[in-house]
Amino acid sequence: MTVLEKTLPVPPKQRDTLVRRAAMVRWAILAALIVILEVTTRTGMISPALMVSPSEILARLVSIVPTERFGQDAARTLTTILIAFTIGLVLGIPLGVFLWRVPAAGRILEPFIVTGYAMPTLLFYPVLLAVMGLNAGPIILIAASMSLIPIALTTMVALKSIKPILHKLANSVSASPRQYYLKVLFPAATPLIFPGVKLGFIYAVIGTVAMEFILAAQGIGFRAGFYYRELNTADMWAYIAVVIVLSVLVNAVLTRLEKRIRRDML
Template sequence: MVPPSEILARLVSIVPTGEFAGDAGRTLMTILLAFTIGLVGGFPLGVLLWRIPAVGRVLEPFLVTGYAMPTLLFYPVLLAIMGLNVGPIIVIAATMSLIPIALTTMVALGAIKPTLHKLAKSVNASSSQYYLKVLLPAATPLIFPGVKLGFIYAVIGTIAMEFILAAQGIGFRAGFHYRELDTGDMWAYITVVIVLSVIVSGILTWIEKRIRKDML
């Protein structure tokens, strides 16, 4: 451990540099791309699992297993297939993000009151109206915690993979300084990750509260 004053001093000297800007940009781009893939893939998958119960019963155990299993174990295979680039990091972080989004979507849609389904049928709602104006608003308060968790897992996956499989990024710098025994710089980059996580968590919590308030 190093004194907090030294960590702050290293932060002040590191943050204004072009190297830090490049690392931060790379990490944020990877997180956003992984989360977008997880969201775009996880939401339709959750709808499919809910809409076709037989598919849900077959796939749910595999998704739950994947949720519990550390996907970082697959990085050697992805490394051999995709090479030493950002691809394996995005795949693993996106997978970590997709699973909670899909499972939460399935559970949220299954928890909708039967009266809403009957109401949609009684007014002859089209398929698009049924999903966009009935199911989505009703399920959003329960879906959003999964989306929030998916974003958090995208951050975790990205930072963890950068630590062991990258040549650029916040996670890579923390790992680099750890291996070089530059304790002050290592804790400075760890502090950046902590601050980023707190900010993201705060923003997502605020959005969730707004959604729940609007749905009341």
């Protein structure tokens, strides 16, 4: 559910109309930006060394995507992102539960976690490279750590925000620990945990592509960095466009899933 849907006290039909209009405006803005870029790059207002036209980017994508090399790069990047995000999810939620369940640990560890959230973990890449070698390991570890922190923090905040009546209800029916977590806590906290999960995936993408850009032998980020160093602007932007499209698609899927979860919780 978007902020517009949550905050406007309007009937459902009118709210749906407002949401559709907002979507139309977003698409209009996107189309206008594409037209502006096309005109400014074609007329030379933007140097070809910095940016090429959207139509040229699309043409390069059509020729690049079917190639075996692109398939290998995409498979490497997607695999790294999914592994890093899975690690962040599997470790982040239990860590958030622990920080909520043990308030003393939460008060002690939260400043360190928040500091790690703000600190660029990319700085640790040289150390990890020396320890783990030139492979996907350092990239996965850094991307997973970037993904874990927002998931853990939002899980802790979500559990803290659960109404006391739900805890009393679980105690009144003598719910087992498993029922307490699976039937009461997580259903109530999921709508607030999910934004952290979305952030976790976004940070997994950022960490993976950024590390591949800096130093890697394969991947979409590596290929964009390679073409940047080769001054091949068209292919560089084609690979950047792949990252943008991937991020938009995943965000759309997660947003739709979040809306469905919130609707089921109402």
